[in-house]
Amino acid sequence: MRREVDDPLAEDARFRVPHVLTVAGSDSCAGAGIQADLKACAARGVYCSTVITAITAQNTVGVQGVSIVDEEFVGEQLNSVLSDMCPDVVKTGMLPSPGIIKILSQSLKEFRVGALVVDPVMVSTSGDVLADSSVLASFREELLPLADIVTPNLKEASALLGDGITLETVADMRSAAKHIYEIGPRNVLVKGGDLSASSDAVDVLFDGKNFYEFRSARIKTLNTHGTGCTLASCIAAEVARGSSVFSAVKIAKRYVETALDYSRDIRIGGGHQGPFDHLMKLKNSALDLHVRRPFDPSDLLLYAVTDSRMNQKWGRSISDSVEGAIQGGATIIQLREKEIGTNDFLEAAKTCQQICRHHGVPFLINDRIDIALACDADGIHIGQSDMPARVARTLLGPDKVIGVSCKTPQQAEKAWIDGADYIGCGGVYPTNTKENNITVGLDGLTSVCFASKLPVVAIGGIGISNAQNVLELAVPNLKGVAVVSAVFDRECISSETQKLKRVILDSVGAVK
Ligand SMILES: Nc1ncnc2c1ncn2[C@@H]1O[C@H](COP(=O)(O)OP(=O)(O)OP(=O)(O)O)[C@@H](O)[C@H]1O
Ligand SMILES: Cc1ncc(CO)c(N)n1
Ligand SMILES: [Mg+2]
Incomplete structure (x- = not known):
């Protein structure tokens, strides 16, 4: 059902704000998932609506539990947002069942959106499984062909290719990007956050013709929980604001690097996968608590x-x-x-x-x-x-x-x-x-x-x-x-x- 416009302002370009819909899982520790997406979009000045696919019990140590949302109800959430709010870009994160991927791809065909950013979340930074191999075929067959960009990390890239080859070098990342491109997305960004051989954090983008390497310093910090979700949301946000995919990746990469650097020393939680500060304000407010009074x-x-x-x-x-x-x-x-x-x-x-x-x-x-x-x-x-x-x-x-x-x-x-x-x-x-x-x-x-x-x-x-x-x-x-x-x-x-x-x-x- 399409939206019936009863508010003329809703159609007036001067009042429209860039809008990303994220279809992802909730992370109780709020460093990744839906919570990271909301914060990243807010930090980039873009509105973010949310369709929740799973609820995870998760902290800075690992993932303790996952409850998958019933696929009909994911469909209902999609319908509510897409029939009314016209998001510019849909960004996906944790899609834990083939049924959810099917409903999503049907909705994307019914309600056309400007662009689709797919973060093929399978394993959390802590190594816990967030979507098992049963979703791989659905990703490949239903979602990647619709995607403007897909952003696998090293493990996800090798899982999507299904060849069991571990990616260890930038050359491996290039080759993986090229093969994933053949599955159908318009752009592939293979993320090298986990490329331990490299002293920089290198990501490789392939647009079907050219390879681009995005490098940043590798920030020494425990607070990298949710970097992948954040990067993908920031790419979606920049595309929603009118950037090309290439510029969006460049800005998103810079944003993640800056936020990690700002947050390198903050401590939230006792584990080795701490959240970082998307809005880059917490460090000051921690100091303020001691010295500033109203x-x-x-x-x-x-x-x-x-x-x-x-x-x-x-x-x-x-x-x-x-x-x-x-x-x-x-x-x-x-x-x-x-x-x-x-x-x-x-x-x-x-x-x-x-x-x-x-x-x-x-x-x-x-x-x-x-x-x-x-x-x-x-x-x-x-x-x-x-x-x-x-x-x-x-x-x-x-x-x-x-x-x-x-x-x-x-x-x-x-x-x-x-x-x-x-x-x-x-x-x-x-x-x-x-x-x-x-x-x-x-x-x-x-x-x-x-x-x-x-x-x-x-x-x-x-x-x-x-x-x-x-x-x-x-x-x-x-x-x-x-x-x-x-x-x-x-x-x-x-x-x-x-x-x-x-x-x-x-x-x-x-x-x-
Ligand atoms: N220590 C670091 N310093 C700088 N950039 C980093 C660091 N770790 C990751 N990145 C960058 O963060 C982005 C996300 O990459 P990463 O490989 O960590 O994704 P991911 O494994 O999907 O993340 P997550 O599962 O935690 O959400 C990439 O642009 C990567 O280069
Ligand atoms: C809910 C959720 N989505 C994605 C990730 C990937 O970091 C995570 N840890 N949790
Ligand atoms: Mg990830």
Whole structure:
């Protein structure tokens, strides 16, 4: 049954996303199978739907059990997805029975798809059998002739050929690719992950005319569980995005190499077949667990904003200034460097990020999202004419801190709607740090604080002499004061910060 289109957007090319359907087995350890396919497609920006052919009980040691899904029910899943969702590419993994292969090849003939990528899964990396020899004939007769590319590993290549010859060299891989091509697929990629004789990881592609060798460094890691599934899914994803098979293999190979390299030292499970990190994020988050904590509005209490001119005037480096402010009791740091080049800014930002993280003080960058991303700052502070907060949130993700400068209740409302974490309100007093800056005064600050749904830090001309006046307003949401000159345009940053901190704590204490 074909889909009845009742949503015109579904047919509009501008809204279509590239889509791979994977027909494969579930891997409970989530390094291979359906789970690897979902992650690989997500990493490559391609939608992935799933038809599950088997459920495996599997971990980093081996495969403990396999439960094959009834072939009629595989057929039902295929029908559900193919009749409605029009995937661009179908990718197959574990197909554990001849009946399942038959149903699949019938569905592929009924619902035409753009391309078919067949990973002829038979043996897991741990050496466990995932599909026995009863499926070989079905692979050869029903599926390979429909395939745009088939991606056997060394053992699978020799099983498909049925000649019992072990593949030991790149020349053997070429010869196997050529013979498998004769079975009917448009391209054959023989994978050499297990070619122990080679110090590189070499894969051989044959397109019926030419051989191509794809080489990458052989990454020394235990985490190679699911490399084959991932490679095939990534090939499918790139083909779904419009690449040729050749370019898709090139990108997929690079992706697997990069992900393995990134994940070489992570430890998940105690066995010798660990999963790797498809999204290349886990290593950072493991470190983050120890050092990063969520933003707390009380971090705004003594907010120190750096200024390059003041550092030049006093002959100090940015990092020395930041270190001094933290020693004196600053509770959050913002790097605001309007006059240095990007390279110098980034180097300074990296050093300051480490100092702040070491002390557990949040570290923000003024305006420059690129610098914040490159140095992994805790967030950014933006003005009304900088990048809109909503766009910044999309770029930075849900956990980074975003502060927005606001002078009016309307701007405060918008900052909240756009997903900011706090607002900076000022100039409360006239200041030389920012040219042509309108002073909102204590009244302006008060009305913004009453209207704001976000915590507020007051800024502009605040120092030891007047911090008390600001904080004693005791208006809702006011969490602290931000200072520039009061700490950085001084001979000794740490002692000035310390004095200011005393005033702030006394004022807050008096209010409470
Ligand atoms: N240690 C490694 N370093 C770099 N690339 C590797 C490594 N091991 C495998 N590869 C690459 O990963 C891809 C998958 O190859 P492999 O021969 O491991 O497939 P497979 O045996 O089907 O994998 P699996 O069964 O674990 O899913 C190939 O491109 C191969 O070259
Ligand atoms: C479910 C499943 N499919 C494929 C592989 C091949 O690695 C595996 N280990 N498990
Ligand atoms: Mg494999």
